[in-house]
Amino acid sequence: MVNITALLAGLIFGLGLILAGMADPAKVLAFLDITGAWDPSLALVMGGAIAVGSIAFAVAGRRSRSYLGLPMHLPTARVIDKRLVLGSLAFGIGWGMAGICPGPALVLLGAGSREGIVFVAAMLLGMGGFEILERSKSVERPKMGRHV
Amino acid sequence: MLIDWSHFTPWSALAGGMTIGIAAALFVLLNGRIAGISGIVGGLFRLQTGDMGWRIAFVAGLVAAPLVWQLFHRLPDLHINTGYGMLALAGLIVGVGTRYGSGCTSGHGICGMSRLSPRSIIATLVFMCTGFVTVYMMRHVFGG
Numbered sequence: 001m002v003n004i005t006a007l008l009a010g011l012i013f014g015l016g017l018i019l020a021g022m023a024d025p026a027k028v029l030a031f032l033d034i035t036g037a038w039d040p041s042l043a044l045v046m047g048g049a050i051a052v053g054s055i056a057f058a059v060a061g062r063r064s065r066s067y068l069g070l071p072m073h074l075p076t077a078r079v080i081d082k083r084l085v086l087g088s089l090a091f092g093i094g095w096g097m098a099g100i101c102p103g104p105a106l107v108l109l110g111a112g113s114r115e116g117i118v119f120v121a122a123m124l125l126g127m128g129g130f131e132i133l134e135r136s137k138s139v140e141r142p143k144m145g146r147h148v
Numbered sequence: 149m150l151i152d153w154s155h156f157t158p159w160s161a162l163a164g165g166m167t168i169g170i171a172a173a174l175f176v177l178l179n180g181r182i183a184g185i186s187g188i189v190g191g192l193f194r195l196q197t198g199d200m201g202w203r204i205a206f207v208a209g210l211v212a213a214p215l216v217w218q219l220f221h222r223l224p225d226l227h228i229n230t231g232y233g234m235l236a237l238a239g240l241i242v243g244v245g246t247r248y249g250s251g252c253t254s255g256h257g258i259c260g261m262s263r264l265s266p267r268s269i270i271a272t273l274v275f276m277c278t279g280f281v282t283v284y285m286m287r288h289v290f291g292g
Contacts (some may be wrong), residue, residue: 001203002179002201003201003204003205004205005175005178005179006181006201006202006203006205006206006209007206007208008174008209009171009172009174009175009178009179009183009206009209009212010205010206010207010208010210010213011209011213011216012170012171012174012203012209013168013171013172013175013183013210014205014209014210014211014213014214015167015206015213016164016165016166016169016171017164017168018164018213018214018224019160019163019164019167020160020164020165020167020168021157021160021164022164023214023224024225025227025228025230026216026227026228026229027155030152030155032279032280032282032283033283033284033287034149034280034283034284035149035272035284035288036150036287037150037151037155037172038150038152039151039152039156040151040152040156041155041160041161042161044161044162044165044169044232045161045162045164045165046160046165046257046258046261047162047165048162048163048164048168048169049166049169049172049258049262050165050258050261050262051165051166051169052165052166052169052170052173053172053173053258053261053262054263054264055173056173056176056177056262057259057263060176060177060180061263064176065240066176066178066179066180067177067292068178068179069179070179071180072176073181073182074176074182074263075182075250075260075265077267078266078267079267080266080267080270083248083249084249084250084267085182085249085274086249086250087244087245087246087247087248087249087250087251088271088278089245089249089250089274089275089278090241090244090245090278091241091242091245091246091249091252091278092245092277092278092281092282093241093245093278093279093282094237094239094241094242094245095238095242095253095279095282096279096281096283096286097230097234097237097238097241097267097282097286098177098228098230098234098238098239098282099230100236100238100239100242101185101242101246101252101253101254102185102186102243102252102253102254103185103210103253103254105239106185106207106211107210107213107214108226108228109211110211110213110214111212111214111226112214112224113226113228114287115228115230115232115235116228117243118232118235118236118239119235119236119238119239120236120239121236121239122235122236122239122243123189123239123240123242123243124161124189125188125239125243126239126240126241126242126243126244126245126247127193127243127244127246127247128243129244130190130193130243130244130247130248130290131190131193131194131199131247
């Protein structure tokens with residue numbers, strides 16, 4: 001059941017990305033190009049998603065278990081540290097270079113885009129490399145808080 | 149600032165955004181998890197038994213989305229004008245950056261902003277700004 005709902009959530013998420021235009025890197029770049037011919041559409045994507053999300057997370061925040069009886073894994077970290085800022089800074093650069101972030105990358109992969117395959121392969125390499133680096137470090141010091 | 153009205157798609161953007169919001173809502177209310185793509189994918193590399201199934205299922209759903217879409221509708225055109233070298237470099241930076249910063253557009257930008265998490269608000273501001281600056285540099289300073 002848990003995996004079925006995860007599959008459905010992923011599927012609906014992906015359909016939303018396609019409908020929103022986020023799966024089209026050119027449209028994402030047109031949104032990021034504020035000094036050029038600016039396409040503000042993606043601001044509405046975030047607005048629409050946050051409008052629905054904020055209701056769901058308000059409900060989720062008051063529960064200790066999900067409706068399927070699973071523990072709520074909500075992030076607890078509160079410290080704004082160097083990792084958060086530098087990581088996000090780098091992510092923004094990569095996002096601006098190609099107009100692709102992780103969700104749309106996987107949708108492009110599913111669409112059979114060769115560019116999507118290259119991007120996802122490199123992204124997985126980066127994520128795997130990060131994990132190896134983290135492991136070698138966590139031998140020295142214990143791992144910090146939860147993600148997001 | 150010059151708005152490109154001919155490419156502005158407010159209704160599909162809003163509807164698509166709300167669909168994404170519904171997916172994130174279902175995921176947190178049923179699975180108790182944050183729909184943050186970089187966290188879900190990156191967590192696969194931890195190879196923890198019992199923590200893999202739902203991650204693989206979510207990713208499978210996401211990858212299957214364009215296939216399911218095509219059962220009902222023609223897929224919208226996806227334009228990529230970036231060379232393979234640049235794509236690979238961008239992918240690598242996105243992979244490392246999102247893991248180092250604990251999230252991407254979905255985890256911080258949508259879920260975190262919905263929760264009014266101060267960390268996510270800062271992260272979103274930072275990656276939005278560097279995204280704007282990067283495109284500015286590439287298109288209007290070095291490119292052309």
